[in-house]
Amino acid sequence: MNTKYIDLINQTFDFPQEEFKVDKGQLHFHDIDLMQLTKQYGAPLKFTYLPQISNNINKAKMWFENAMQKHNYKGNYNYCYCTKSSHFKHVLDEALKNNIHIETSSAFDIDIVERLKEAGKITDETFVISNGFKRAQYVTNIARLINNGHKNAIPIIDNYEEIDLLSQEIKGKFNVGIRIASEEEPKFEFYTSRLGIGYKNIVPFYKNQIANNKKVELKMLHFFINTGIRDNAYYWNELLKCLKVYTNLKKICPTLNSLNIGGGFPIKNSLAFEFDYEYMIDEIINQIQLTCDEEEVDVPNIFTEFGSFTVGESGGAIYEVLYQKQQNDREKWNMINSSFITTLPDTWAINKRFILLPINRWQDSYERILLGGLTCDSDDYYNSEQHMNAIYMPKYNKEKPLYIGFFNTGAYQETIGGFGGLQHCLIPSPKHILINRDAEGNLTTEVFSEQQKSEDLLKILGYGTNQNTSKPVEELVEEINTK
CATH class of the missing domain: 3.20.20.10 (Alanine racemase)
Incomplete structure (x- = not known):
């Protein structure tokens, strides 16, 4: 029986594609091991794959050159x-x-x-x-x-x-x-x-x-x-x-x-x-x-x-599914560890669609779900994927964390979302990674911006700094473990 998530994709689309392939149940984007990237930097995570900007520019220049010669x-x-x-x-x-x-x-x-x-x-x-x-x-x-x-x-x-x-x-x-x-x-x-x-x-x-x-x-x-x-x-x-x-x-x-x-x-x-x-x-x-x-x-x-053609296909966002809420007989809500309103505002403002795929667990069975963000706003959700307005993802299992990725998000999302500023419900902007290739074609990564901290937002709001300001979750966990 074809009950795995990878079976669903293979029978629905022409897959793998130029930028996407699956290796050992994990998604690769332009030969980037996204699960390895997530393990290294954590989620939520935004990334920019810089070479794709040049790729698209040169494609367009070639198309115009060919047409003009013709x-x-x-x-x-x-x-x-x-x-x-x-x-x-x-x-x-x-x-x-x-x-x-x-x-x-x-x-x-x-x-x-x-x-x-x-x-x-x-x-x-x-x-x-x-x-x-x-x-x-x-x-x-x-x-x-x-x-x-x-x-x-x-x-x-x-x-x-x-x-x-x-x-x-x-x-x-x-x-x-x-x-x-x-x-x-x-x-x-x-x-x-x-x-x-x-x-x-x-x-x-x-x-x-x-x-x-x-x-x-x-x-x-x-x-x-x-x-x-x-x-x-x-x-x-x-x-x-x-x-x-x-x-x-x-x-x-x-x-x-x-x-x-x-x-x-x-x-x-x-x-x-x-x-x-x-x-x-x-x-x-x-x-x-x-x-x-x-x-x-x-x-x-x-x-x-x-604009979008130049930079859009270079961007992506990765989230972790924190929990699943069964709200009625038909609706299962997978809650992500961020917010669509703040990190992908076009999904909320103009119902824009992006490519959505799981990062891991492609060999697992799948289910129909809805995706919800962390804010208390009823509009903080995403359900306009390509599968007839439904989203199919590997089945939720609290013992096996699921990571999901949105792709081709490189245009407008940071500026519309107010990069570096206040976000709805004070949900922090995620860490942003730049991905490039060196002269030999090897992948390189660097942190462009860290995830926002509470003191960043409090300063904008006029509260200034305070010794009692809450620390990032990662630091609190580390302190607890050392104690």
């Missing part, structure tokens, strides 16, 4: 990383190994750019694409970057006043882009994005504020839709509308030479995930080429802004 496309391709997906230094350091560019969204992003320049990670040749609604400090910081010689900084105009605001602080000429306010998918509560300038208003805006302005040159048209790059009628319709605006603008604006198609590449969220990246890129390049040929204008250089 269609004899004359423009260049520039890969930008959206820093808002993860601002951490170790993420930027890894991404910038691959000759990429930066997209920013707020004032403090420019401070990060300047730190990266000081460290030699980027140069004046690196494109810095600045999106978002620009408040005074953001304008000031962009102006400082440009005034200090970063000529490849391109602020993307989001509203009608930004040209004047930037002109007041930038010395000499500067380049800009214009963001299109795309129409949202029909199921949205509103029709048009709050970001950018409407399709029909872009050419008049250029004529009124840029065409005769000797200080400003328009270089880029920026196109992004909230649902991301998908193979559906909505995406292709919006792209063709964008290309119509581009060709009309190009005919009256010779300096326009770049089209930013934004980001939104999906990442793997289940073992059944399928997305033909190569086809989508090939067809995007083909549509741009066909439209420009038809309108007899030069094809633009292509920019993309990939």
Whole structure:
């Protein structure tokens, strides 16, 4: 009988997969023995596998290069990383190994750019694409970057006043882009994005504020839709509308030479995930080429802004199942030793799915369960896995600890969860490990941050420090054992 957990996975999915395999009943992720990692560092635990960042960047660059060669496309391709997906230094350091560019969204992003320049990670040749609604400090910081010689900084105009605001602080000429306010998918509560300038208003805006302005040159048209790059009628319709605006603008604006198609590449969220990246890129390049040929204008250089695609698949989280609660005849709750609201906030806020798999006990029989977090909030649970809204895990056995992992969690979770700050019910942020490979390909690990302690949270709350402050559980256990 096929009653083991590994049997369930093998008969449900194509398994093993590129990043996942099982050895002696334990899960390996990119050849990382996750049970060994858990024994070494404990759980709950977050980790970042840095090489996957470079892997995804280079995959995308290869796909665009192949598509451009196939269609004899004359423009260049520039890969930008959206820093808002993860601002951490170790993420930027890894991404910038691959000759990429930066997209920013707020004032403090420019401070990060300047730190990266000081460290030699980027140069004046690196494109810095600045999106978002620009408040005074953001304008000031962009102006400082440009005034200090970063000529490849391109602020993307989001509203009608930004040209004047930037002109007041930038010395000499500067380049800009214009963001299109795309129409949202029909199921949205509103029709048009709050970001950018409407399709029909872009050419008049250029004529009124840029065409005769000797200080400003328009270089880029920026196109992004909230649902991301998908193979559906909505995406292709919006792209063709964008290309119509581009060709009309190009005919009256010779300096326009770049089209930013934004980001939104999906990442793997289940073992059944399928997305033909190569086809989508090939067809995007083909549509741009066909439209420009038809309108007899030069094809633009292509920019993309990939955030989740860059960093998402590098991250993971490991928890221990502490206890099982049988609440009625049908519902068994496996309680984890952390909180979904605090450590994977997207599961709570937008019902986002991540790959969920046990770390150990793959050779044991399985059962249907629900997963609950430690907070006293009724929404602190996870049940939206790929198995028809049910979760199957090896059967709970208090004598055999079960560890579970969530994968491809590397984008947004730390910043949305408020890394280093207060967490719901004062549940501490877990230890975070960086995993890399040395020149010989051997795995290396280092602790990026320890699990929060009570004094960290009390200090934020204004209680200061106190000798009676509770100690970490590990220290208390050690004291008891020594006594």
